[in-house]
Amino acid sequence: MRFISESSEERIPCYRVLDDDGQPFPDSSFVKVSEGVAIKMYNDMVTLQTMDTIFYEAQRQGRISFYLTTSGEEAINIASAAAIKNDDFVVPQYREPGVLLWRGFSMQEFANQCFGNKADYGKGRQMPIHYGSNKHNYFTVSSTIATQLPHAVGAAYALKMDRKDACAVTYFGDGGTSEGDFHAALNFSAVTEAPVIFICRNNGWAISTPISDQFRSDGAVVKGRAYGVRSIRVDGNDALAIYSAVHAAREMAIGEGRPILIEVKCLSFSIFLSVM
Template sequence: MTMCKSVQFLCGNILKKSYFFNYHKCLFSSSPLFPGAKTTWTEQLEFTEKNSYHPIPVYRVMDRQGNILNSNEDPKLSTATIIKMYKDMSLLNIMDKILYESQRQGRISFYMTNHGEEATHIGSAAALNNDDVVYGQYREVGVLIWRGFTLQQFVDQCYGNKDDAGKGRQMPVHYGSKELNFITISSPLGTQMPQAVGSAYALRGKNNVVICYFGDGAASEGDAHAAFNFAATLDCPVILFCRNNGYAISTPVEEQYRGDGIASRGPSYGIHTLRVDGNDVFAVYNATKKAKEVALSENKPVLIEALTYRVGDHSTSDDSSAYRSPEEVTLWATNDYPTNKLRYYMETRGLWSKEEEEKWAQQARKDVLTAFNAGEKKLKPKWTEMFDEVRQQQEMVEHVKKYKDYYPVEKFENI
């Protein structure tokens, strides 16, 4: 019996054993079938580099003047939804301005604005349900506004007063809401990414997804790569949403990576990937809606890279004029600002007028100031609440009691 016939006989009798079947397949295939690679042969020795293929295109629905470029891509949202999008985006602008100034006046310790990135928040939030779980980084305030987090809750958290749900234990802008399925924000960069993937793994087979927001800087953390790989190999229904705003604090993207942005990492991990205009709220909405459909129907992760621009400083601890020119900021703020783009769209369709704009701006500012004044007058939490619901205190008590000979504590019986 020849070698070929021996292998055929072996595969025919043990077809269900994948090892022998794949071995048989390798012998008679003209393509390489090495484990872990799906490719072709070549006899030309050459590097594969970023110029070997076209960059991933940026999906958009509107131009800079708010005109729909392809009517088939118009999400055709209701007038009420569009107006809510605009109001939430502009309300975020006003709240940011007031709370930023309050930090400069010494009233709160820290703040981060969202100027220029409002469409990434509102467009993605509008495409999801409140049952979908959100892991934010620290610049996703619009998602909470969309879901119903109140102005008073924002102010109370920033002031760390007695009505702050976190009891004053967190830095300002570290929001969270169990009722709105918004996981409390953490200060360490990138930690939310593998956590989000783990949550999505637990949600497989249910009708919900997890969305995890992160910046271009966080994408350089090891946690990002672990999250990408686990999401892909474990088939997790998670939307990995990158806000690529051009800067990781003071480090521009040109100094962060040499490849084609963050989106190019998706295919290399086997993840469905979309790149969108992050200043186009309709494009972000469509992309997030599509990502959720795929994540639910296929139990697969989706990576979205929303290209945008951070108009404000990174935080109140940052002075961006030290690493970028005022002309650059002005260019983005005047030519491609997401809130302006949506307003142009609304005005050309008769959905919004200058009179409505003035009336809304006055009302929004009044609402923010009302919450601000109320929050500032509230007392701080009782200092003992620092230890409430904190397991470490009880563990320490038990430890000291167990090893009391090593801890000469006065009045030990009162511990």
């Protein structure tokens, strides 16, 4: 009689391409990006950070009611967006404006939504940063934690039934793994063999709740194994590692008809603000 140990001492390794000095490890394998893509990735990360600064200051001045930054998660946004196609459905949480930026959403369109003016696609009926765009296959953000995950599986299953060469990509934080929707979505995706990529941003905190108060497992990556979902852990500050992992995940999701879970470890300094 042998029980499976509950110990998490043997941790899942974290995939990295770049060392602490920004140089590729000698034995690292990764997907090369063109000079043009690399420049756009860098430019969009800087633009995203600048946009966050401006809108954050506007919120503090009382010009908009709510804002949440992506500080420390710029590489997750931009590198993952670069690795997928525009035909892929994006089902976001609320820290993925960089995916929209990469796909061509303009600064004016971001401002329209945050200020809820007459040009806002949601007609001012949503809170700021709850972006959405049919043109860019970007589902409208919902505040409720993790409800987007089953939606993403359903969208991916529809793509599969229609034999589309595309997948669904959904984002969530480590706090989302504490919701029942996460577990239902992983099981649903594994059973239906839906081409969906789950990207979990694990920055160690669910707003003010540390992961030590959420779970005792070795992060989110091991939870994929429990549901029969292929999984990987990636360094969230390594844009080339994220690009390579998401690129490979997309090929497997579509080519093999399977869900993929990517846990992205990151050091985030995100700011969650609201005027009540």
